[in-house]
Amino acid sequence: MPIRVLVVDDSNFFQHRLQGMIGEHPDLQVVGIAANGREAIAKAEQLNPDIITMDYEMPVLDGVSAVREIMARRPVPILMFSSLTYEGARTTLNALEAGAVDFMPKDFAEVSRGSTALKKKLHERLIAIARRQGRPGAARGPAREATASARETAAVAVARESKSLKNRISLVVIGASTGGPVALTEVLTQLPADFPAALALVQHMPANFTRAFAERLNKQCAIEVREACDGDRLAPGTALLAPGGRQLLFKRRDRGAVRVHPGDDRLNYKPSVDISFASAADVYGDRVLAVVLTGMGADGCEGARLLKAKGATVWSQDEASSLIYGMPMAVARARLSDLVLGLKDVGPRLTREL
Incomplete structure (x- = not known):
């Protein structure tokens, strides 16, 4: 059963590029897209995803506030996307403090050209985090090997x-x-x-x-x-x-x-x-x-x-x-x-x- 991913971003371009990249891996499935933090909270409850990718700067409700509310209502692993700026870093650290588990830099140049390295890193990060968190639908695999x-x-x-x-x-x-x-x-x-x-x-x-x-x-x-x-x-x-x-x-x-x-x-x-x-x-x-x-x-x-x-x-x-x-x-x-x-x-x- 594939790992179910909810994508949250206010950019149509980034939504579709991210959906395409995630969908290229057979163990990952994008089950929904949200354009702001408020919509993300509703879809997280409705769709029951195994993991969420979250932008930090969005209208209606920002990413940090959305992380805080999702973790209070129904905890789910959240991977933040952050700009490479100093302010972006500070916001991302706020999101980690609110309950997000990890982050990736939001590099539009890499996303635009469909960087193979970026796709590999994204796939590995989503699968490893979802499996480690033991979410329903998250398959067991290498992340659990050699436990004994x-x-x-x-x-x-x-x-x-x-x-x-x-x-x-x-x-x-x-x-x-x-x-x-x-x-x-x-x-x-x-x-x-x-x-x-x-x-x-x-x-x-x-x-x-x-x-x-x-x-x-x-x-x-x-x-x-x-x-x-x-x-x-x-x-x-x-x-x-x-x-x-x-x-x-x-x-x-x-x-x-x-x-x-x-x-x-x-x-x-x-x-x-x-x-x-x-x-x-x-x-x-x-x-x-x-x-x-x-x-x-x-x-x-x-x-x-x-x-x-x-x-x-x-x-x-x-x-x-x-x-x-x-x-x-x-x-x-x-x-x-x-x-x-x-x-x-x-x-x-x-x-x-x-």
């Missing part, structure tokens, strides 16, 4: 995590992708202002989004959070967020400083968790604690392998609390996790261990 293996790995990881981390960790590096903004907010808001280690955050996000996200986190958290700039210095109780479209590295010659640079265009992710983990392993060795949170794919797994080779500590989020159990599953299945934790336990455990 992951649980076995978790048990092994918990059993071997015993060495004390107090006074041993200089740097905590946290990587995330799909579902990451909500997960990072959950973790970081639980840390005290006098958290004893420096933090580096790598979240898959486009440029402009990371600046808005860092500003929001800084207002919500007791620790200081800011978007990293080349030459910034790491400090206890401060988190530097890797800028969208660039890579975050750690300087060997000027220890305690970070390097921000464009990186190789052939890399799938900018920023990349693997790149930052590898750099942390090279500079800080066993004084690193790496944490892999929710996300599609396996970014972070190879970097975690390099960290483990240097004696560093690696934690990963568990399946039950992950929006998408891809990145943390890759680390757990490779038996690189010293500890597998539920999302709500990560912040308190960081505070207690360090």
